[in-house]
Amino acid sequence: MIVFIFLGIILLVISYTSKANYSPLTKFSNLFRIIGFLLVMIGVFSTAFKQIDAGKVGVKSLYGNVEPGILESGLHVINPLLDVTVFDIQTQNYTMSAEHGEGAQQGDDAIRVLSNDGLEVVIDLTVLYRVLSTEAPRIFKEIGVNYTDKIVRPVTRTRIRDNAVYYDAVALYSTKRNEFQERIFKSIESDFKTRGLILEQLLIRNINLPASVKTTIESKINAEQDAQKMQFVLQKEKQEAERKRVEAQGIADYQRIISLGLTDKQLQYEFIKAQKELAASPNTKIIFMGKGNGAPIILSDK
16 A cells, blocks of 8 residues: 555656646646545555454554554554554464474474483474463564564473473373473463463373383283283182172072971972872873872873
8 A cells, every 4th residue: 555655656746747847748747646646545545544353463563663552353543654563362373293294394393302211202292372462562572473483482392301301201101291291381381471472272292202112111001901801800700709609508508498398298298289280281191100109100192
């Protein structure tokens, strides 16, 4: 829009000079004057209005001097000479990964740190942060618009290296991972806050150990899982043995009770009762009765 003002001024100057010097352009001086005036007006009015999109704020500066106030999202009428720089205040993410194409930087951008036991650990990390809207003028004045490369990246990498030395490689990989993440979150959050940035979340995506250490850890984990499995099997066998013992005890008690309470007359009564039930059966049968208490022989027609 400044271009329109510049062109309009040029046309106005040509119109007045050609009219004063009676050049061949004199007959177009009025046309030049009208067009120049329109261009100047269009340029002035277009630069006097500034639209700020949702999730962004505008920082005003005049001839290098940054004004403390900000422009919220919406349409604003401003001084045409002001320069407005737009800052994104929505959540942003910065990923540092060993995988090509995943991180903000091309190639392997993972963070390599030394653990307490002198081993190199490779960490993939994602930082979720945002610009504090009221601090946008100070960020623009002290840091500039490239705060990601000047603050987010170097502070994150430095704090991770500073805190990794308190843990050994195996602890970082397993038991102390959450503690390590909370520790670096607090230190990075503090540094971001002094720079006008808000740290929302810190995500450790992956921790890679040297191959030899990783193999040792996996072997240990497998051994622990096998031990737990064996404990489960032993517990199950103990429960099964206890069930069989209880069952055997029940059978023994039943037999003891029967043997004590069963007499010859009781057996004879049960024998006669069974014969009566056979005789009352609707199926045709031939029954040969033995002498005494001998068992009957039953022949069915089927």
